[in-house]
Amino acid sequence: MDCLDSDDDVQFVKIDPVKSKVKPKKSVTWVSSSFGDFGPNLSTPISKTKIKGGSLSDLKRNQTDSNISVPQTSVFAFTSQHESRKRPRESDHCITSRLPSHSKTCSSKDLWCDKYRPLHRNDLAVHKKKVEELCEWLARAKSHWKKHAAPILLLTGPPGSGKTACVQVLCAQLGMDVQEWVTNLEQVADQWSGEDFHRSEKSRVDVYMSQSQSSQFHNFLVRANKYPALELMGSAGHVSESDGGNVRGHSACHSTTVLVEDMPNVFFRDPPQFHNILRKYHYSGHSPIVFIMSDSTSSTSSVQKLFPKDLQHQLGVVSISLNPVAPTLLLKLLNKVMSQEARQAQVTQPNSSVIEQIALSSNGDIRSALNSLQFACRMDTADLKPPVSSAPRGRLKKSGTDSKLKYRTSGKEDVASSGGSVASAIGAKDTSIFLFQAVGKILYLKRGDPSTQADHPCLPRHLELHDRHPLLMNPEEVAAKSHVSGDFFTTFLHENYVEFLSSVEDLERASEYFSDADYMSTLWAAREELQQYSVSVATRGFIHSNSDVVRHDSTRKNHGWRPLHKSRWFATNKQANENITTARQIFQGYHWEPEVLCSEILPYISLTNPTLHDTGQISFVQEMTQFSQWKRSSRTRLVRLDEKDVASDEEEGEAGGPTQMKTGAPVTDDKARDGQSKEESVEGDSFLSSSQTNVQNVEKEEEEILIEEYDD
């Protein structure tokens, strides 16, 4: 048996008492494996099952204390506490016992987010209601363990909002084991490529590695469900008590929670495969399973793909979404950590305003906040003062009863960007925002009080008409943080801006600015360079045109919340391209340019009404030109822009090409050519049916519009 000494370094314990020539010093003690039936098959994803509730020293103690048989050619994996990126490995039992020694065991080089990881429910810097909600779900899942279909939880929230920490701490409190899936196979491979590693074993690992991710995941679920985590603590029957004393976990009949945070990549490419596995697990399994997915500008579509609403409904998936940690909670945590550090070591304590800036600029990311604080303690932050021009005056205060951190005075910049330079100087998080927020920030613009700003410019008398109070945000920055192209952002703004203006004059001015911005984006030779200017013209043009919000205390006339909608540019563009392709195919013998065909020939044909012999041509011309014949309008359906919506690949791809649509459409030409080559033999009748389908689609969409308008 090869066994490493240190807790911190050990990943695997290889056991092969027969083949090994090294004699064990003490009698070998091992757990009788529940995995015996899998034999030497290394596909057993034991290496993926992080065994909670025991460190290697515990294991070794147990080995010497009791006689545990060792199955031949078994490979067990243990993930030590320090190997893990960020999560604690203790059971509740260990948590309470380790509380006092929390910092003693850590060296000064440890990351503070690991050093001060929460060990108890009360330590969690997460909103109490969310913790309660999660705790209730876990307790319910535990009480229903083995009785019903496996409960499924989808836990979402921004990175560093404490999702994993919550699950770990609450499971420990409830006395539940956590078996976690870890996708990182390279790490496993690294561990196996050590010097002690035997060639024969390596070949077996290769077999294991070559297995498809999905079957490994499937096997993991089956076994996590079938077998409890190995009881390596030697504490069968130990009782863990919750803080309230009313929740007890008995390790003799431990329930297990399966935790999946690193979703296998293969499922993002093939979601139905994942859906099948999840369905099977739900109906045949009994352990609750928690999926953790972090929000990001690209993750929402992944969540939608992996957990579509109908699947969630079918399997009763409960979804809990954590919010970014409130600045007040973060500040409390940072101050607590700071005072503990100050007591223990000689650290350069940053002043309170720097700590406040960190709490604000971390955007509710505990990990980022603690890292920034640790970094701030290592550098001289005395010179880091909020910049005069952008920093809000005043300090963070609890405002009245709502206990929200706010700046007392109205500052020039919004809170998130206020501490930008200080925070970036000490390595704080660079944040991005969702499209919904970005578009909302522009449309619901806010202005600050110019009296708080020393360098507010005064316009000459003849330009007083254009005088505006300073903005509380920087439109270009907002657009940049949404991480979509300028064109894409402008199309969304264009879709929604009309409802936010209350007079025709404002609307006229704003639409002029949008036209200017549009023109800039059509100059294909300089499009890349002009994109930033184009966004600037569109956003600032809209803001300036809005005569309702001129001063910081202006009241918006059309106040109230308005739903935002996705841009219809993409659907319209697609439809236009399809129509042009159809037109070219129908009139293929005439060699007209697509623009000439659509803008001159077709309208002319409809007016002069010449005799057309082809039924396809007749119906197409009617459909395209005689709007009065349409019973319903041709407006496409409005789609709500949700809080965490992100640009779909198709949209993003198309967003790069408004020029193509406007200037003769190279894409259209290609499409037309493709279509032509494929369907040259197709006669008018088929076009008739395609155009009929178009009309039907429009009708269908219109029905949906009625419903949606009602909703709105």
Ligand SMILES: Nc1ncnc2c1ncn2[C@@H]1O[C@H](COP(=O)(O)OP(=O)(O)OP(=O)(O)O)[C@@H](O)[C@H]1O
């Ligand atoms: N009081 C606290 N509450 C929650 N987390 C804390 C606390 N103090 C320190 N931490 C640390 O902050 C980090 C929070 O990260 P955690 O992994 O729980 O968040 P997450 O939402 O799962 O992040 P990600 O989505 O990036 O995985 C952990 O390293 C945790 O140890």
